[in-house]
Amino acid sequence: MTAKKLLILPGDGIGQEVMVQVRRIIDWMGKKRNISFDITEGLIGGSAYDVHGTPLADETLADAMSADAVLLGAVGGPKWDDLPFDKKPERGLLKIRKEMGLFANLRPATVFDALVDASTLKADVVQGLDIMIVRELTGGLYFGQPRGIETLPNGERKGVNTLTYTTSEIQRIGRAAFDLARKRNKKLCSVDKANVLECTVLWREEMIKLQQTEYQDVELTHMYVDNAAMQLVRNPKQFDVMVTENMFGDILSDCAAMLTGSLGMLPSASLGAADANGNRKALYEPVHGSAPDIQGKDIANPLATILSFSMCLRYSFNMDAEADMIENAVKAVLKGGLRTADIMAPGKAKVSTSVMGESIIRELEKLA
Ligand SMILES: NC(=O)c1ccc[n+]([C@@H]2O[C@H](COP(=O)([O-])OP(=O)(O)OC[C@H]3O[C@@H](n4cnc5c(N)ncnc54)[C@H](O)[C@@H]3O)[C@@H](O)[C@H]2O)c1
Ligand SMILES: CC(C)[C@H](C(=O)O)[C@@H](O)C(=O)O
Ligand SMILES: [Mg+2]
Numbered sequence: 383m384t385a386k387k388l389l390i391l392p393g394d395g396i397g398q399e400v401m402v403q404v405r406r407i408i409d410w411m412g413k414k415r416n417i418s419f420d421i422t423e424g425l426i427g428g429s430a431y432d433v434h435g436t437p438l439a440d441e442t443l444a445d446a447m448s449a450d451a452v453l454l455g456a457v458g459g460p461k462w463d464d465l466p467f468d469k470k471p472e473r474g475l476l477k478i479r480k481e482m483g484l485f486a487n488l489r490p491a492t493v494f495d496a497l498v499d500a501s502t503l504k505a506d507v508v509q510g511l512d513i514m515i516v517r518e519l520t521g522g523l524y525f526g527q528p529r530g531i532e533t534l535p536n537g538e539r540k541g542v543n544t545l546t547y548t549t550s551e552i553q554r555i556g557r558a559a560f561d562l563a564r565k566r567n568k569k570l571c572s573v574d575k576a577n578v579l580e581c582t583v584l585w586r587e588e589m590i591k592l593q594q595t596e597y598q599d600v601e602l603t604h605m606y607v608d609n610a611a612m613q614l615v616r617n618p619k620q621f622d623v624m625v626t627e628n629m630f631g632d633i634l635s636d637c638a639a640m641l642t643g644s645l646g647m648l649p650s651a652s653l654g655a656a657d658a659n660g661n662r663k664a665l666y667e668p669v670h671g672s673a674p675d676i677q678g679k680d681i682a683n684p685l686a687t688i689l690s691f692s693m694c695l696r697y698s699f700n701m702d703a704e705a706d707m708i709e710n711a712v713k714a715v716l717k718g719g720l721r722t723a724d725i726m727a728p729g730k731a732k733v734s735t736s737v738m739g740e741s742i743i744r745e746l747e748k749l750a
Contacts, residue, residue, distance in 0.1 A: 391455065395674055427672075431715065454667040456667070483520065487517060494713055500727055501642065506636060516621075522628030553592060559627075569623065570589075571621055589602060646685060664698045682735050683735070
């Protein structure tokens, strides 16, 4: 079997620190499981700007387009905050998502039993939680035209972003979410703001049509986004799969992260359309950012990125056994009481990023 092509883009800040821990797992898989990948490492975000003068060089994009999967850390940081808009690290991330056609961003929020106490919510609210947020990733308010800042004739300045979706964009993300719901508990909640925004009136109409024509076995409900944010904190277990607009999904997924204990726990998969062979372009990344406030201290939680790699093994490389091993190793380490600072609790042992990574390898040794 030819080795799968994996492009690794650590990015900036703690993105680089957490990716070191994934590289350890990859090395371990090579030595102990005889599984090797054809790995290219590249730059994205501020670190790409520093070298190439752009947050995503054409060669890096070409590597991403020809890879079987991309694994990304995080981008951004204060060093690059004052750059012109199109040079900012975040533009590199938006560009790679758009160019690769990664319209479906899956953000699972699962509460590990050992971490029930790490959430700021009461244990019975989050225990056993397993929800999937499906965020539309290449349209909506992030990409709609017109956008920008203009100066009006009267000298005032005007900022513009536009929320747009076409029916085909809504249908493809709708199908992705319905398909996932069908494999889970067959409940889909479509989150919109149809009481105010026409674009999401269309969103709701299309979701209803899809349910009636193709997914009658899945229960479809609708919720306004403000209520959904509240319900996620009040009673998150009412949800199975949620599907929503790009920016709504960005916000709701950070909110869902705290149900699991920390933003440092939430992985994600961004997927494109299936080709004739059923293969999809795919990028895996933690939900969190480059966390400049804790950068360089060896205290970041690497588990969201490690779990993103496990999603990569499962969704892109058909390596379910290895994905299970990694997830079981994470559970075992947490059960054993090891915690990075963000999920620390009384009576547990606080460990660094690197010790967390080493501990995962030790557990993998036991499971192999
Ligand atoms: N996907 C991405 O690359 C991505 C996502 C979000 C933010 N960003 C960028 O990151 C920079 C910082 O943004 P922010 O502070 O709003 O969001 P952030 O996600 O970087 O951090 C928010 C808070 O969560 C903490 N945190 C995040 N990840 C953690 C981890 N793995 N372990 C422990 N604690 C963790 C941080 O210390 C911080 O207090 C900005 O430049 C932003 O644009 C990038
Ligand atoms: C950094 C930023 C562009 C990004 C987003 O808004 O999509 C981030 O917040 C995320 O959630 O991946
Ligand atoms: Mg975000």
